[in-house]
Amino acid sequence: MQPVYLSHFIDSATPIYGGASGEINIEQIRSIDKGDTSNNLLLKFPAHIGTHIDFPYHFSNDGKKCNDYPPSFWIFDKIGFLNCTIDLVEANLDVLPSDIEILILKTGYGAYRNDEIYWSSQPVIPSRFATIFKNKFSKLRIFGFDLISLTSKLDREEGKLAHINFLINNDILVLEDMNLENVNKIPKTVIVSPLQINAADGVPCNVIAF
Template sequence: MKRLLLSYPLSVNTPVYKDNPPPEIVQQFSIQKGDLFNQFIIKTINHNGTHIDGPWHFNPQGKKLSELPIDYFVFHHVTVLDIPKTDDELITKADLEPFAHQIAGTDLLIIRTGFGKIRTSDPVRYGNHNPGFSASAANYLMVFDSLRAVGMDFISSTSPLHMDEGIAFHQTMLGKDRVDGRFILLIEDMNLNHNLSNVSVVYAVPLYIEGVDSSFATVFAEKRY
């Protein structure tokens, strides 16, 4: 069994979505400077870097991420779809329909557009011109009862050029106005620059922080040789 890290490390160079503030990481104590130990102060919004959007992010009646049991973040039926998209393009229902048989029975759907390849070389473009999802994609994905999360290789489910579509996508996926309480988590800014064939299990483990909508995540996959 081989393990693949599907998260990016959080750093001061982490790309940010639109005009969000970047992470600040300051060393408070330093052994090199004569202190007895090393210690850091980290200041960042909870949507910087690889993170999971929980229901409360767009759903006023939704659960906060820390209210979900740990088993909710372990996925045994993973499907990876390559759907190439570039700057400002949307993933629509029409893009997903040809893969209906693969999505059926899936608990984690990973969508790889290829946009993640520019994350390091062009972080401004990555944070301001990312692909996104359309409202039609959300309505289509909610039909699949087994689906618990969707992951992606771009910074946000919302393309800055298509804010209305992205907001509607988030609201539908995170269960706003649903009476049955159903929602699908969104794992944004994943590192999918790997060979993801034969992935058997994915763990998307959030940092449990009480009282917040969403949280940073360490995501890794187990892959059969």
């Protein structure tokens, strides 16, 4: 397949978990058109915005942070890809090789990214998935999907348990709000490139597949 982005560009229309507004500010502070010698933007937004990664520190003061992962961690050649709804995930796991390092789930819910239901009514991801995945795929390092968060507003307690079970108990990072519109088969390679913010509990990522 040709190289494709599996991440969304961040702009003022980027959906935010919980439907919050006013948290993204992309301001032109220098402009050639206004007589400045260069163009320049001032960027202000939460760490957990757009296509982003959650680190263990997000749910534990003792958890690993952004700078605790070497560059080699972010290159994946053993990829699992499922194109199904949440309720069919467990039934489809047997088709995946046992040595996958990243599992990408295309639920189809990304089609609602510009609608309120994307953040208000996304499907619930069961916390038990983390243990099931780790037992079946011992090398799994990241679970990514086309939903705004591992936590659904429909069951926030289960979402908290899911974060703890993935990030803390099973050491699987969570890659949220992926752009999977143009992915219909297993990529050969996936590269996840987190924004390098020291000691961050989560950061936006560029994700490229080919």
